Amino acid sequence: MITRSAACLSMLLFAACGPATVPDGPLNVVLISVDTLRPDRLSLYGHDRPTSPSLVQLAAEGVVFERASSHSPRTAPSHMTLLTGLLPAAHGVVNYDLDGNTALPPDIPTLATLLGDAGWSTAAVTGAGNVDAGMGFARGFQSYEQVDNGPDAVAAIFERAAARLDGFGTQPFFLFVHTYETHDPYAPPADARVGFVDPDYAGAIVSDWTQLQPPGASWLDAHTTFWSGVDPASRLDRNHLLDLYDASIRRVDDLLATLVEQLRRAGVWERTLLVFVSDHGEEFGEHGGFLHETVFEECLRVPLFLRLPATERLAPLRGRRSDALVGLADVLPTLLDLQGLDVPAHLQGRRLPLDGSQREEAEIVAHAPRFGLLSLRSGPWKLVIDVGLQRALLFDLANDPGETRDLSGSQPLVVARLLRTLAARQDQSARLAASFAPNPPATLDETAREHLRALGYLHGDR
Numbered sequence: 001m002i003t004r005s006a007a008c009l010s011m012l013l014f015a016a017c018g019p020a021t022v023p024d025g026p027l028n029v030v031l032i033s034v035d036t037l038r039p040d041r042l043s044l045y046g047h048d049r050p051t052s053p054s055l056v057q058l059a060a061e062g063v064v065f066e067r068a069s070s071h072s073p074r075t076a077p078s079h080m081t082l083l084t085g086l087l088p089a090a091h092g093v094v095n096y097d098l099d100g101n102t103a104l105p106p107d108i109p110t111l112a113t114l115l116g117d118a119g120w121s122t123a124a125v126t127g128a129g130n131v132d133a134g135m136g137f138a139r140g141f142q143s144y145e146q147v148d149n150g151p152d153a154v155a156a157i158f159e160r161a162a163a164r165l166d167g168f169g170t171q172p173f174f175l176f177v178h179t180y181e182t183h184d185p186y187a188p189p190a191d192a193r194v195g196f197v198d199p200d201y202a203g204a205i206v207s208d209w210t211q212l213q214p215p216g217a218s219w220l221d222a223h224t225t226f227w228s229g230v231d232p233a234s235r236l237d238r239n240h241l242l243d244l245y246d247a248s249i250r251r252v253d254d255l256l257a258t259l260v261e262q263l264r265r266a267g268v269w270e271r272t273l274l275v276f277v278s279d280h281g282e283e284f285g286e287h288g289g290f291l292h293e294t295v296f297e298e299c300l301r302v303p304l305f306l307r308l309p310a311t312e313r314l315a316p317l318r319g320r321r322s323d324a325l326v327g328l329a330d331v332l333p334t335l336l337d338l339q340g341l342d343v344p345a346h347l348q349g350r351r352l353p354l355d356g357s358q359r360e361e362a363e364i365v366a367h368a369p370r371f372g373l374l375s376l377r378s379g380p381w382k383l384v385i386d387v388g389l390q391r392a393l394l395f396d397l398a399n400d401p402g403e404t405r406d407l408s409g410s411q412p413l414v415v416a417r418l419l420r421t422l423a424a425r426q427d428q429s430a431r432l433a434a435s436f437a438p439n440p441p442a443t444l445d446e447t448a449r450e451h452l453r454a455l456g457y458l459h460g461d462r
């Protein structure tokens with residue numbers, strides 16, 4: 001017979017040994033994409049403001065990738081890479097209208113179709129726009145909810161995501177959550193600004209939704225109003241943009257904490273693999289512009305964090321930070337592999353090195369076709385091709401992370417080698433694309449087109 005004091009002692013010893021190990025088996029996947037989020041503004045990545053305390057806390061339970069990259073600075077191609085494991089030139093999906101009009105070919109499997117076929121329940125709640133269902137993003141999801149852009153839309157997105165938890169039952173599930181909260185116009189709610197935004201800001205930037213979109217105004221009006229107040233040469237305005245951006249990040253982090261608590265209360269957290277990621281970064285004047293229209297690092301680098309359940313296999317990996325060069329294409333094969341599912345042979349992404357190992361010959365290809373830009377990152381080197389100007393730039397990221405000194409003139413052999421590698425990778429993507437059905441046209445209704453206008457992607461120059 002175990003006495004009460006002996007049981008307590010046993011419990012104390014157990015607690016001292018750390019959390020219980022979770023049995024191996026199917027894991028729930030919660031994939032959170034925060035559109036337009038550059039990692040250096042997250043305290044998870046060393047930012048000195050408390051923008052992501054929840055992620056900092058979660059880091060002990062997972063792996064943080066310090067050098068993760070997108071393969072495009074555009075929303076649609078980047079998210080489709082995340083969900084297919086294929087580079088943008090292979091899946092062929094581009095931002096709607098300004099960059100073209102393509103949806104996903106019908107024969108390309110997605111993370112949702114692959115997990116769904118294997119028995120996972122699937123659901124998505126997104127901010128629509130360039131992740132609209134009509135572009136193929138809904139494929140494989142049993143439900144695909146889209147929330148209008150607008151005041152604190154992110155709260156509605158996280159609320160709806162939490163509401164999906166009741167419907168999953170005992171099945172393992174895949175929940176995709178996407179928000180434009182950190183996309184422009186940066187307009188976080190008032191309570192989120194406390195501690196981040198100077199209430200006495202004296203510039204001309206309008207960042208209150210009631211002023212950005214008064215009754216009768218369109219979404220595009222809000223976007224135009226926001227940027228018309230920005231003086232690109234003003235340090236005051238640049239700092240204000242960053243303050244608003246930081247506050248928006250903290251808003252997302254607070255909602256993430258709430259969602260984690262809801263996952264705990266639902267009794268599914270210990271078996272949940274949470275992925276936190278973005279589709280691209282954002283420029284705040286580093287190369288003379290704003291938004292995300294280049295292939296410089298501020299537009300390509302993304303946060304990538306995997307919270308791992310404490311299964312026998314994964315528990316030893318928790319609490320690591322990896323500086324391996326990885327890309328968004330690597331997420332899908334990793335998630336399949338962690339579930340013990342077959343990884344399709346056609347994928348261009350590779351399994352993430354969760355054990356902290358390095359990769360030999362790691363490369364990142366990125367593409368912004370509307371702007372005529374291509375890039376290849378390889379070792380310390382970054383090659384940037386401006387197709388229109390027929391110009392190649394070469395940067396040594398190890399010594400010049402801000403990409404300010406073009407070394408193409410002094411390193412012609414490196415340029416030639418990287419050009420050959422880039423051409424080979426482009427050829428590989430073209431062959432893959434030819435092996436799939438042609439991209440059908442996207443089927444966006446007027447509501448969807450209105451969302452895109454809100455984001456500045458239709459009939460605008462941003």
Ligand SMILES: [Zn+2]
Pocket residue numbers: 035036074075076279280
């Ligand atoms: Zn985006």
